[in-house]
Amino acid sequence: xxIDRCLVGxxxxxxxxxxxxxxxxxxxxxxxxxxSSGLVxxxxxxxxxxxxxxxxxxxxxxxxxxSWVLSDANGAFQFPATQSIDPHAWVRASKDGYAQxxxxxxxxxxxxxxxxxxxxxxxxxxxxxxAGFRTISGVVTMTTSAGTWPAVxxxxxxxxxxxxxxxxxxxxxxxxxKFSLCTLPETAVNIGALLGNxxxxxxxxxxxxxxxxxxxxxxxxxxxx
Numbered sequence: 001x002x003i004d005r006c007l008v009g010x011x012x013x014x015x016x017x018x019x020x021x022x023x024x025x026x027x028x029x030x031x032x033x034x035x036s037s038g039l040v041x042x043x044x045x046x047x048x049x050x051x052x053x054x055x056x057x058x059x060x061x062x063x064x065x066x067s068w069v070l071s072d073a074n075g076a077f078q079f080p081a082t083q084s085i086d087p088h089a090w091v092r093a094s095k096d097g098y099a100q101x102x103x104x105x106x107x108x109x110x111x112x113x114x115x116x117x118x119x120x121x122x123x124x125x126x127x128x129x130x131a132g133f134r135t136i137s138g139v140v141t142m143t144t145s146a147g148t149w150p151a152v153x154x155x156x157x158x159x160x161x162x163x164x165x166x167x168x169x170x171x172x173x174x175x176x177x178k179f180s181l182c183t184l185p186e187t188a189v190n191i192g193a194l195l196g197n198x199x200x201x202x203x204x205x206x207x208x209x210x211x212x213x214x215x216x217x218x219x220x221x222x223x224x225x
Contacts, residue, residue, distance in 0.1 A: 046078040047104075047112030049093045056116055059095040063106065065164050081106065090160060090168035102127060102182040103158055103169035122171055124178030126209075136204055137180040138211035140173050140193045150177025151215055154195040158184055165192075 048071075049059045055075025062068035062079070069079045071093070091104040091112045098116040106112055129135045136158075140151040156179045157167035173179045173193075181191070186206055193200040193213045200213035 043081045044078055045081045045091060045106055045112060046076070047091060047114060048075045049077065049114040049116060050075050051116050051118065056095060059093040059116065061091060061093050063091050065166055092168055099171045100169055101171040101180060103184055105183065119172060122174060124174050124176065124180055127180045127182035129182045129184070132186065133183045134186050134209060135180060135182040136184055136189070136191065136209055136211060137178070138213065139177045140179065140200065140213045140215065141177060142198060142215040151195055152177060154193050154215070156181065156191065156193045159190040159192055162190060
């Protein structure tokens with residue numbers, strides 16, 4: 001959940017932006033990597049990022065920690081996949097003011113369609129998932145001296161791997177502390193939540209579609225209190 005990189009949930013939207021501004025754009029196709037580059041030779045990932053039918057230009061696209069590309073004026077992108085196709089068989093898009101509540105799996109063939117949603121349009125209505133995937137919705141709460149309350153504006157994500165905390169889908173809780181993530185695997189999945197120095201984490205078993213997360217505090221050393 002990127003706790004070691006930043007403490008403010010919304011700031012995670014731009015973690016990948018801390019890379020050189022000279023990153024290649026999607027409008028210039030990348031050449032296939034060599035066998036020694038740590039990438040899969042000849043394996044290219046391409047697709048389009050959009051809000052509904054409207055292409056989104058300038059979104060940062062990646063499929064794991066490391067390099068990224070920008071979507072072009074038509075929302076198109078292309079990049080070489082990382083060596084770790086499993087568990088990073090997903091594409092993530094990041095842009096200020098947007099979330100990506102539905103994961104975007106990389107198929108064996110064909111382009112990847114990545115849908116983003118403006119933060120102002122997020123709500124807790126369960127989002128539909130295609131066959132073979134599931135939607136997980138729920139609520140995030142926080143406990144204070146006055147009781148337990150819904151936590152508003154919390155970053156919530158789906159993390160395919162525990163090894164690097166990379167989010168393949170992310171959203172924010174609404175005014176009732178509720179959220180929804182879609183196109184998640186039917187196998188066990190990791191869901192994390194972060195707000196300031198508070199976090200929650202749960203592994204959701206197969207078949208479960210509704211969860212509750214309660215935020216706990218982190219110390220200055222990043223350890224749970």
